Amino acid sequence: xxxxxxxxxxxxxxxxxxxxxxxxxxxxxxxxxxxxxxxxxxxxxxxxxxxxxxxxxxxxxxxxxxxxxxxxxxxxxxxxxxxxxxxxxxxxxxxxxxxxxxxxxxxxxxxxxxxxxxxxxxxxxxxxxxxxxxxxxxxxxxxxxxxxxxxxxxxxxxxxxxxxxxxxxxxxxxxxxxxxxxxxxxxxxxxxxxxxxxxxxxxxxxxxxxxxxxxxxxxxxxxxxxxxxxxxxxxxxxxxxxxxxxxxxxxxxxxxxxxxxxxxxxxxxxxxxxxxxxxxxxxxxxxxxxxxxxxxxxxxxxxxxxxxxxxxxxxxxxxxxxxxxxxxxxxxxxxxxxxxxxxxxxxxxxxxxxxxxxxxxxx
Numbered sequence: 280x281x282x283x284x285x286x287x288x289x290x291x292x293x294x295x296x297x298x299x300x301x302x303x304x305x306x307x308x309x310x311x312x313x314x315x316x317x318x319x320x321x322x323x324x325x326x327x328x329x330x331x332x333x334x335x336x337x338x339x340x341x342x343x344x345x346x347x348x349x350x351x352x353x354x355x356x357x358x359x360x361x362x363x364x365x366x367x368x369x370x371x372x373x374x375x376x377x378x379x380x381x382x383x384x385x386x387x388x389x390x391x392x393x394x395x396x397x398x399x400x401x402x403x404x405x406x407x408x409x410x411x412x413x414x415x416x417x418x419x420x421x422x423x424x425x426x427x428x429x430x431x432x433x434x435x436x437x438x439x440x441x442x443x444x445x446x447x448x449x450x451x452x453x454x455x456x457x458x459x460x461x462x463x464x465x466x467x468x469x470x471x472x473x474x475x476x477x478x479x480x481x482x483x484x485x486x487x488x489x490x491x492x493x494x495x496x497x498x499x500x501x502x503x504x505x506x507x508x509x510x511x512x513x514x515x516x517x518x519x520x521x522x523x524x525x526x527x528x529x530x531x532x533x534x535x536x537x538x539x540x541x542x543x544x545x546x547x548x549x550x551x552x553x554x555x556x557x558x559x560x561x562x563x564x565x566x567x568x569x570x571x572x573x574x575x576x577x578x579x580x581x582x583x584x585x586x587x588x589x590x591x592x593x594x595x596x597x598x599x600x601x602x603x604x605x606x607x608x609x610x611x612x613x614x615x616x617x618x619x620x621x622x623x624x625x626x627x628x629x630x631x632x633x634x635x636x637x638x639x640x641x642x
Contacts, residue, residue, distance in 0.1 A: 282307075282309070282310045282311075282361070282362065282641050283310065283311040283312075283313070283358065283359070283360045283361050283362060284302075284306070284310060284311070284312055284313070284360075284362045284363075284364065284640055284641070285312075285313035285314070285315060285354075285355060285358075285360045285362070285363050285364070285375075286299070286302075286312075286313065286314050286315070286363075286364050286365070286366040287314075287315045287316070287351060287363065287364075287365055287366060287371050287374065287375055288314075288315075288316050288365065288366035288367035288371055289316070289317050289319050289342070289367065289368075289371060290316065290317070290319050290320040290367065291314075291316045291320075291330075292367075293536070294561065295366050295367060296330055296331075296332075297536070297561070298366065298454070299312075299314060299330075299332055299335060299366070300331070300332065301455060301457075301629060301636075302335075302636075302640075303332060303333060303334045303335060304629070305629070305633045305636060305637060306334075306637065306640070306641065307637075307641075310641065311336070311358070311360075312334050312335045312336070313335065313336050313337075313338065313354075313358065313360060314332070314335050314336070314337045314338070314366070315338045315340065315351055315354060316337070316338075316339055316340070317339065317340045317341065317342040317347060318339060318340070318341055318342055319342035336358075338354060347374060348373075348374040348377050351374045351375065351377075351378050352374075352377055352378040355378045355382070355384065356382075360384070361383065361384050361385065362384065362385045362387060362640065362641070363375040363378060363379065363384060363385070363386050363387065364386070364387040364388070364389055364640065365388065365389055366389075367391070368391070369388060369389070369390055369391075369394075369417060369420055370416070370420075372386055372388050372420055372424060373420070376420075376423050376424065385425040385426070386423070386424040386425055387424065387425060387426050387427075387428070387639065387640060388420055388421060388424040388426065388427045388428070389427075389428045389452070390417075390427065390428065390429045390430065390431070390434065391430055392430060392431060392555045392558070393429075393430065393431025393432075393433060393434045393555055393557060393558060393578075394413075394414070394417060394429070394431065394434050395414070395431070395433070395434040395437050395438070395441055396431060396433050396434055396437075396557075396578075397410050397491075397554070397555050398410035398411040398414075406490075414441075418441070418442060421438075421442045421444065421448075422442065422444070425448075426448055426449075426450060426639060427442070427448060427449050427450070428449075428450040428451070428452040428639050429449065429450070429451055429452070430452065430453055430454060430558045431555075431557055431558050431580075432451055432557055432558070432580035433557055433578070433580070435449055435450070435451040450635070450638075450639045451635075452632065452635060452636060452639060453558060453559065453564075453627070453632065454558075454560075454561045454564065455564070455627060455628060455629045455631065455632040455633075455636075456561065456564035456565050456568050456623060456627050456628060456629070457568075457628075457629055458568045458623055458624050458627075458628045458629070458630075460536075460537065460540065461539070461540050461543070461564075461565045461568035461569050461623075462540060462568065462569060462620075463540075463544055463569050463570040463616070463620060464540055464541050464544035464545075464569070465544070466544055466545060469541045469542075469544045469545035470545045472541065472545075473541065473542065473545050475508070475545050476508075479508050480506065480507045480508065480547055480605050481507070481508045481509075481510065481545065481546045481547050481548075482500075482507055482508070482509050482510070482546065482547065482548045482549070482550055482574075482601070483509075483510045483511075483512070483542060483543060483546040483548075483549050483550070483566075483571075484497060484509065484510070484511045484512070484513070484549070484550045484551075485512045485513060485539065485542075485543075485549070485562040485565070485566075486512075486513045486560070486562055487513050487514050487515075487516055488511060488513065488514070488515040488516055488519075488520050488522075489516050489519050489520065490519045490520060490554070491553065491554045491555050492552065492553055492554070492555075493550070493552030493553065493554065493576075493597075494515075494516070494519060494520035495520055495594075496552060496593075496594050496597050497509075497511075497520075497550055497552070498520060498521075498523050499594040499597075499598070500550075500594065500597055500598055500601060501523060501525050501527060501528050502523065502525065503594075503598050504527070504598070504601065505525070505526070505527050506527070507527060507601075507605070508527050508529070509525075509527055509528045509529070510529050510531065510542065510546065511528065511529070511530045511531070512531045512532075512533075512534050512539070512542060513532065513533075514532055515530055539565065540565075540569050543565060543566050543569035543571050544569050544570070544571065546571055547571070547572075547604075547605070547612070548571065548572055548573070548574060548588075548601065548604055548605075549562065549563070549566035549571050549572070549573045549574070550573075550574050551563040551566065551573045551574065551575050552574060552575060552576055552590065552597070553575065553576060554576070554592070557576075557578040557579050557580035558580070559573075559575070559579065559580075559581065559627065563575060563579075564623060564627040566619075567586060567587075567619045567620070567622060567623040567627065568620065568623035568624070568627065568628075569620070570616035570617065570619050570620040571616065571619065572585070572586040572587070572588060572604070572612075572615055572616070572619055573586070573587060573588065574588045574590060574597065574600060574601065574604075575587060575588070575589060575590070576589065576590060576591075576592065577589040577590060577591055584618065584619075584622065585615045585618065586615050586616070586618055586619035586622065588600050588601075588604060
């Protein structure tokens with residue numbers, strides 16, 4: 280039987296483009312790949328030319344939640360697509376489930392976060408209640424789909440019990456990293472190019488600054504460490520975390536993906552703390568691939584290694600661990616850097632996860 284796979288996302292962001300490029304790279308050449316998205320967040324048709332997808336047939340719909348459900352089913356019928364999956368939020372599987380009714384199709388559900396754990400690590404608030412209540416629709420979605428994949432290891436292990444299903448239905452799939460693109464650069468040359476002092480202590484953060492990603496702790500660390508330079512690459516979401524003015528903080532809203540390895544390499548440590556669970560986040564994998572240690576939560580599903588600094592959910596512990604890290608002599612830190620790179624290649628690379636992704640999507 281010929282294999283086809285169609286991904287759906289209401290909006291299309293760069294992190295999803297990275298995943299689509301990965302699928303184009305690993306799926307066998309006889310597999311047809313489709314992407315359905317909408318213009319909800321802008322003129323997606325204009326953006327399509329910038330995506331650089333070579334194998335994927337991209338279909339952009341005018342955003343209309345009700346109408347889109349019927350349009351997606353019609354598209355799947357037209358091209359006789361037999362496998363469907365959400366590319367973004369799990370609720371993206373809803374129109375795909377409708378497209379499956381009375382058809383010989385599989386719907387593959389992908390959970391981007393540690394969905395069964397996140398409410399436990401969030402302070403009591405509307406957000407915490409929301410994360411808890413959303414488990415009911417997730418339960419229904421998993422019952423109506425053929426397979427489910429989890430980025431979070433703990434959610435993956437708990438899934439058979441929570442969803443009351445056989446464990447064979449659930450897969451553990453972390454986001455892989457291109458270790459050919461993300462590789463160590465010469466630190467001295469990178470710092471000179473980026474105008475960073477040769478002897479400066481540098482901590483980098485890549486992504487949106489939000490509460491769930493430890494923005495409150497990051498702000499506290501910046502204030503407590505005026506002698507350390509902090510580089511934030513991404514948007515600072517001020518409605519969640521008040522933006523601070525500090526001489527040792529530099530915020531760059533956007534850096535092309537191909538230039539990120541140089542920023543990682545020019546740094547000493549990457550802050551990738553995440554309240555959403557134990558996944559490394561793509562930025563954590565990118566950092567380790569560049570040989571740069573990461574500061575993460577103690578929930579991070581990874582072995583205890585010097586290049587993975589695990590901290591409790593407190594500013595005090597995070598600050599203590601950062602201070603200890605910079606007290607390590609430079610020669611030892613060079614060894615730690617080499618080990619970080621080796622770990623990323625053997626456990627986080629595109630090649631390591633390739634067969635696992637093919638098994639989930641195409642078998």
